[in-house]
Amino acid sequence: MLAIPAQELTGELPDPPEFAALSEPTFVSISDILEYKALPEYHEPDWVTSKYVDAGTLPPVAERLPKEPMVYKTGNMPEGIGVYGDTMRHVIGGRPEGWNYIGGQSQGWGGIDIGLSECLTRTGPLFEVKADELEPMPNLAKSWEWSEDGHELTMHLIEGAKWSDGDAFDADDVMFFWNDNVNDPNVTPLNNATPETFGVGTTLEALDPYTIKWTFKDVRPTQYLYAMAYGSFCPGPSHILKPEHPKYKPSNTYEQYKNAFPPEYMNIPVMGAWVPVEYRPDDIIVMRRNPYYWKVDENGNQLPYLNEMHYRLSTWADRDVQAVAGSGDFSNLEQAESYVEALRRSAEDSAPARLQFGARTIGYALEMNLSANGWGEPDERAQRVRELNRNLDFRKAISIAVDRQRLGESLVRGPFTAIYPGGLYAGTAYYDKASTVYYPYNIEAAGALLDGIGLVDTDGNGIRNFPDGGPDVEITVLANTDYGTDTNLAEGVIAQMEPLGIRVIANFQSGTARDDMQQAGQFDWHVRRQGSEMVSVVQGTAQLAPTGPRTSFFHRGGTDGTVDVLPFEQELVDIVNKFISSSDNAERAELMKQYQHIYTENIYTVGLTQYPGALIINKRFANIPAGAPIFMFNWAEDNIIRERVFVPEDKQGDFELHPETLPGKPGGAGPV
Numbered sequence: 001m002l003a004i005p006a007q008e009l010t011g012e013l014p015d016p017p018e019f020a021a022l023s024e025p026t027f028v029s030i031s032d033i034l035e036y037k038a039l040p041e042y043h044e045p046d047w048v049t050s051k052y053v054d055a056g057t058l059p060p061v062a063e064r065l066p067k068e069p070m071v072y073k074t075g076n077m078p079e080g081i082g083v084y085g086d087t088m089r090h091v092i093g094g095r096p097e098g099w100n101y102i103g104g105q106s107q108g109w110g111g112i113d114i115g116l117s118e119c120l121t122r123t124g125p126l127f128e129v130k131a132d133e134l135e136p137m138p139n140l141a142k143s144w145e146w147s148e149d150g151h152e153l154t155m156h157l158i159e160g161a162k163w164s165d166g167d168a169f170d171a172d173d174v175m176f177f178w179n180d181n182v183n184d185p186n187v188t189p190l191n192n193a194t195p196e197t198f199g200v201g202t203t204l205e206a207l208d209p210y211t212i213k214w215t216f217k218d219v220r221p222t223q224y225l226y227a228m229a230y231g232s233f234c235p236g237p238s239h240i241l242k243p244e245h246p247k248y249k250p251s252n253t254y255e256q257y258k259n260a261f262p263p264e265y266m267n268i269p270v271m272g273a274w275v276p277v278e279y280r281p282d283d284i285i286v287m288r289r290n291p292y293y294w295k296v297d298e299n300g301n302q303l304p305y306l307n308e309m310h311y312r313l314s315t316w317a318d319r320d321v322q323a324v325a326g327s328g329d330f331s332n333l334e335q336a337e338s339y340v341e342a343l344r345r346s347a348e349d350s351a352p353a354r355l356q357f358g359a360r361t362i363g364y365a366l367e368m369n370l371s372a373n374g375w376g377e378p379d380e381r382a383q384r385v386r387e388l389n390r391n392l393d394f395r396k397a398i399s400i401a402v403d404r405q406r407l408g409e410s411l412v413r414g415p416f417t418a419i420y421p422g423g424l425y426a427g428t429a430y431y432d433k434a435s436t437v438y439y440p441y442n443i444e445a446a447g448a449l450l451d452g453i454g455l456v457d458t459d460g461n462g463i464r465n466f467p468d469g470g471p472d473v474e475i476t477v478l479a480n481t482d483y484g485t486d487t488n489l490a491e492g493v494i495a496q497m498e499p500l501g502i503r504v505i506a507n508f509q510s511g512t513a514r515d516d517m518q519q520a521g522q523f524d525w526h527v528r529r530q531g532s533e534m535v536s537v538v539q540g541t542a543q544l545a546p547t548g549p550r551t552s553f554f555h556r557g558g559t560d561g562t563v564d565v566l567p568f569e570q571e572l573v574d575i576v577n578k579f580i581s582s583s584d585n586a587e588r589a590e591l592m593k594q595y596q597h598i599y600t601e602n603i604y605t606v607g608l609t610q611y612p613g614a615l616i617i618n619k620r621f622a623n624i625p626a627g628a629p630i631f632m633f634n635w636a637e638d639n640i641i642r643e644r645v646f647v648p649e650d651k652q653g654d655f656e657l658h659p660e661t662l663p664g665k666p667g668g669a670g671p672v
Contacts, residue, residue: 009400009445013438016360016418016426019612025128025627030135033076033125036068036142036158042300045084045307047660048291057672058291058662059166061302066160070142070295072303072644079622081297082305082646087655088621090309091328093316093482094511096285099261099268099276102181102236104188106512108263108285108311110319111330111637113231115287115309116272120155120174120228120235123539124638127629131429134538136225140169140235140271141212150220157210161294163269165666167239171206176238178204180245186254188519193232196548198224199580218581226539230634237269240666266670267663273304273643275663277671285311288671291662295643305646308656316483323616326352330637332630333614334362335485336411342616356615358629359427361535363420363610364489366402366477367526368395370566373558376521384466385475385524388455390566395603397449400442401500407492408609411485422607423534423599430537430592437600446500457501464501474503478523482511489608490527521556527608528553536633537592541580544595545572554605568602615640620651 092110408417549557
């Protein structure tokens with residue numbers, strides 16, 4: 001059977017089961033959420049004033065704030081102006097590598113980085129912004145304007161803001177991040193912060209300490225404002241990091257630069273609301289309030305309201321268990337295996353936490369390494385696999401050999417999971433079912449496709465061989481052991497490839513090791529939970545196709561930096577670039593229809609399953625916005641705007657481990 005007509009393989013994509021979200025957001029304008037202005041007076045917790053300011057060890061709060069701080073408006077706070085005190089207790093499955101986020105170190109995830117890093121713009125709270133007014137929120141960049149020709153974007157940074165150690169934040173921090181991290185090929189910042197993320201040929205310069213200017217090849221590419229949010233443009237403290245960079249310390253290697261600030265290094269200067277003050281391996285990370293934080297409420301109260309953040313170092317599954325039980329305060333319920341028990345417990349009157357499901361914005365796909373020109377320096381076996389990956393009939397065979405219904409039900413039964421053919425998620429703004437090509441499960445046709453490309457079992461051991469008397473077809477699949485869902489889906493793929501005659505070998509790694517292998521191109525297949533690019537589309541857009549040598553998660557440039565794009569990939573690249581440069585909403589919608597059709601027709605990735613997530617939050621917390629998704633433009637830790645979350649006085653608990661203390665000197669042990 002040399003060829004199977006495409007129409008004999010495609011079928012009607014089933015609609016997802018009905019599963020309504022429990023609440024919807026109230027849509028507002030960005031100007032309803034915040035503004036920048038000076039207030040007549042400012043306040044802080046009484047203990048900060050009496051213990052530190054009055055003692056002369058800390059300047060008065062007004063001197064620690066910028067000229068015009070960010071002011072959160074009371075009308076957008078569900079419970080209004082808050083009170084100081086208490087702790088939010090997180091449980092996470094990650095382990096921190098250290099604090100050099102811009103140098104490529106993982107800080108453990110689970111909201112740690114969101115609590116200590118701030119970026120030029122902000123997107124998490126956009127879930128409640130009116131669709132016709134949607135644009136990134138200001139943050140470290142408080143305003144911006146375009147030149148008349150649309151090629152230049154001038155940004156104005158907050159003036160007079162300080163890092164948590166009192167050092168001034170200014171354009172030097174921005175330019176160090178851009179010049180010596182994003183544009184240094186020896187540095188791999190997390191979350192794909194590469195030059196191409198901001199447009200090929202884009203330049204950035206500092207005009208003065210509080211003004212920077214972007215110059216783009218395209219006209220008014222407003223798309224890149226989204227790329228300036230978490231975590232692609234979150235500057236680090238240059239006064240601490242720069243002295244360790246090999247450019248300024250030639251005796252250092254790039255590996256030494258990356259690892260110069262291990263998790264034991266305390267009080268790393270941050271622009272975020274909380275600072276790491278304690279780390280106990282495999283136990284806990286404690287973060288205390290930043291005395292120089294640059295945001296306030298309308299009464300002039302310096303934020304955050306919460307004094308302390310805890311991150312218990314456990315497992316991601318334990319995060320859900322503890323949040324439901326009340327020994328933890330917050331969880332993004334995202335492992336489908338936990339859903340039934342979490343729903344049962346939260347329905348009880350005595351339940352300490354509330355549970356809210358949202359849209360199906362969690363999706364997994366099998367990504368095949370498509371780079372055949374050297375990324376990751378593959379050996380002979382891996383090179384053969386990559387050539388197979390680039391063959392459409394091979395991708396079709398793998399896709400129709402996956403029983404997506406069974407995969408979803410293996411995670412959880414009920415109206416949670418839906419068949420995911422790949423591409424944009426159903427229910428998101430740019431998804432169009434009519435543009436989606438679906439190849440249903442068909443194991444017989446899958447076998448025929450493999451026969452047709454010469455993959456047959458020539459030695460009789462049940463495993464197909466490469467053509468011309470080649471060895472058995474053995475493929476490794478990379479997956480993240482930090483999440484049970486990842487490994488469960490990978491194990492399901494392995495099992496479903498067995499009757500097809502494909503031997504798939506598990507390569508299960510912890511999150512940080514998995515990240516390193518993915519970035520280095522050391523994988524054949526990768527079961528990966530896809531990110532914001534498949535949800536919002538307007539964020540991480542450059543990652544939708546190999547628009548540059550380092551934008552794609554599974555097809556990067558080879559040893560010479562070139563990407564050996566397949567013809568359909570070039571079509572995707574062209575569509576994505578047009579989308580980025582367009583400000584016409586109708587044109588953008590049409591472009592994404594084209595993208596979805598080409599993507600799914602060519603099985604760019606093998607979609608596995610998609611399902612909703614749920615926010616679990618302890619009932620004692622106030623100012624939690626209605627309808628906050630666990631993931632859309634960003635994670636829920638950013639969506640709920642934690643710096644303005646508070647606990648009413650009559651509900652506060654005795655959870656602080658370092659009461660009435662502030663972060664100490666950078667590198668020093670513990671708070672003061």
